[in-house]
Amino acid sequence: MEPSDSVAAQHRPPTPLVMVNAINKSFGGVRALRDVNLQVRAGEVHALLGENGAGKSTLIKILSGVHAFDSGAIEISGRPVAFDSPAKSREAGIAVVYQDLSLVESLSVGDNLMLGREPLARFGFVRKRALMMQAGAMLAQLGIPLDIKATVGSLPFAYRQMTEIAKALMGEVRLLILDEPTSSLTSDEVRILFDAIGKVTRRGVGVIYVTHRLNEVFEISQRVTVLRDGANAGTFVTADTDMKRLVNAIVGSDRSAPAATRAEPQAARAVEPSPVLSLSNVSNDRLRAVELSVMKGEIHGLAGLIGSGRTEILETIFGLRPVESGTFEVEGRRWLPKSPADAIDQGIALVPExxxxxxxxxxxxxxxxxxxxxxxxxxxxxxxxxxxxxxxxxxxxxxxxxxxxxxxxxxxxxxxxxxxxxxxxxxxxPRPHVLLLDEPTVGVDVGAREEIYGVIRHAVRDGSGVLVVSSDLVELIELCDRISVIVNGRVARVLVRGEIDDAEELHHLLQLYQASGQDTSNGVLQELPACPN
Structure with a gap:
């Protein structure tokens, strides 16, 4: 090797742990990913951002072997790979922790960690002592304070999440993918998770961190990739960017709602603006003293991050979640939702996510x-x-x-x-009194989206009240007469049409409310007590 070649080799950047090159994926006539690129380095936390429907889940499922890509290439440590099953992805060292945990709650932490890899004695009997020793050694290596004998179902959610992560890391893991890992965690539990991620990356494991909470991105990640409408919208060094640039990449600088496409104001509709649905001080396992009203002929939006309680409000109204306290009124009549059939009888309809x-x-x-x-x-x-x-x-x-x-x-x-x-x-x-919509246009193309908007507007012109949950903030601004900001199961603020100019401003407001809603002791996160036995 010539001296110049040696110097060049020393300054050549290291080969990325994972390299995704121009990946394309379609489902029927819908193109989910368009020439998507992503690079993750060893020991790096790489945040993956985007609105619902941006392509994040599809990309994760391709990396985990659930879906095959149509074209493009994926490399791990410079070697081309293509997975035709989750098992092949796992063999390549990729582990995924989804929002819905895959634990057996009736088994102990140790049993869950070693599930499928139990040390066996003669005649197929499990060597219980060896199992617990191996599980305990793994937890000690990660520094996760879990009792290997504790039944998983008895643990707080944060410790179950830690169990899931430890389970994912059993074996030779090179890339850990975390899909919305903090959507149901308190601020104290988030700190435990972040500490565990730090220990993992110090071992050289790369982490793809999917989240809607931008304040977490700045705390934990080194780089950020944003997807929008199935394509790359930018990759940033976290330390060199700010929330405004990320929000702009997520929602698009060109996506302010044109006046021609906005829903006509409620005042312009030939409907008397009287309450069609009212909730007063409604609480249950996910909601906290919710105060909410929907007017006849109104489109009322619910805005909030994943886990904020938006969907739970719809589920409670439709009788899918029990009510612990509070009152409901439909068309001025006192009513308590007991089941979906009961809600339908009251003229309430649900279009689920x-x-x-x-x-x-x-x-x-x-x-x-x-x-x-x-x-x-x-x-x-x-x-x-x-x-x-x-x-x-x-x-x-x-x-x-x-x-x-x-x-x-x-x-x-x-x-x-x-x-x-x-x-x-x-x-x-018959026309429902109240139409509950949960992400009504997710996964549909632009033409169908406009047609669905027409259906919604026709419903309110006929006198229905519409309560809509959407992660597409432009959609909320286009459609809604009022928008309620939901944080931690409560209504934090109600915005009237015109108070918010664009999606970027609304996104920033959600981040501020979420951060203030999670803080304890002026933003200083407290440590959780030791794991219960």
């Missing part, structure tokens, strides 16, 4: 899906009135412009936007 799991039966026809929520209207003496059901489905298809061959078409064969229209079609007739 996950249409595939919660909103539709994919292998059934449009007709069956549209009539499922209203079966008593289409049955007599236990027999289905087929003609009436077919007429209802055909009316919904026409009114909502569902692109399908007919009412007998299977919902699975429709595009995402048309599937979402079918969910709306369930509540088309």
């Amino acid at each position: 996950d249409r595939h799991v919660q909103g539709l039966v994919l292998d059934h026809s449009i007709e069956r899906n549209v009539t499922l929520s209203r079966l008593p209207y289409f049955s007599r003496w236990g027999w289905m009135q087929q003609r009436a059901a077919t007429r209802r489905a055909e009316t919904a298809i026409g009114k909502l412009a569902v692109k399908a061959q007919g009412a007998s078409s299977l919902v699975r064969t429709l595009s995402g936007g048309n599937q979402q229209k079918v969910v709306f079609g369930k509540w088309n007739d």
Whole structure:
């Protein structure tokens, strides 16, 4: 090697631990990722940001072997890889900790850590003492204060999260992916998590940290990559950027809502503005003294970070979560939600966030899906009135412009936007008093989004009150007459149309409220006590 080559080699940057090059991924006609690039270094915490639907989850699932990419390349330590299963991803040293933990709560911490890798004696018996010794050695190495004999179900959530992370790190892990790890944690529990991440990175493990909480990004990460609409919106050195630049990258500087696309003000609608739904001092396991009202002919938005309690408000109103205290009124009548059937009888309808799991039966026809929520209207003496059901489905298809061959078409064969229209079609007739919408346009293309906005605006012109949860802040500003800011299960502030100029300002406001809502002792985070036995 020539001397000049030796000097060049010394100054050549190290090979990234993980390199994602021009990855593309489509689902049907929807392009989820477009030429996405990402580099993660050994020992680095790399934050991955973006609104819901930006492509973060798709990228994670490609790295974890759940999805295969259509084109592009992935390298680990300079070697090309392509995973056709989660097992292959795991073999390559990639571990993922999702929001929903995969622990067996009836087993001990040690049993969970060694699940599937138990040391065995003759005749297949588990060597319990060796199992506990290996699990304890792993926890000591990570510095995580867990009692290996404690039953996981008896632990606070933070310690269960630590158990999940320790489980993910068992074996030769090179990349740890954490998906919204603090969405349900207190500030004290966040500190435990951050300490564990620090110990992991000092071992040379790379970490991809997915979050909506920008204050955490500045505390824990070294670099940040932002995705927007399935493409790269920028990569930043954390120390050299600020919250305003990140927010601008997340929402896009060109995404202020044009006046032509904004919903008409409530005052311009031919509807008397009286309360259609009121909540007073409503509390349960996730909500704290919620005060909220929705007016007839109003679109009322709920804005907040993941885990703030937005969806839980909708679930409580729809009878999916029990009420501990507080009062409800629908059309001026006192009422207590006991079940979804009870809510439907009161004229309350829900379009859930996950249409595939919660909103539709994919292998059934449009007709069956549209009539499922209203079966008593289409049955007599236990027999289905087929003609009436077919007429209802055909009316919904026409009114909502569902692109399908007919009412007998299977919902699975429709595009995402048309599937979402079918969910709306369930509540088309009779018109609901209150329409609850949870992320109503997530995963649909721009054209279908505008059509869904038209459906929502038509509902309020007919006199329905709409309560909408959306992580797309531009969407809230476009649609809503009022926006309630939700922090830690309570309404922190109500904004009237015109108080917030753009999505960047609203995003910054959410971050400020979230930070103030999590602080203890003037922002000094306190240590949790030792793990209970």
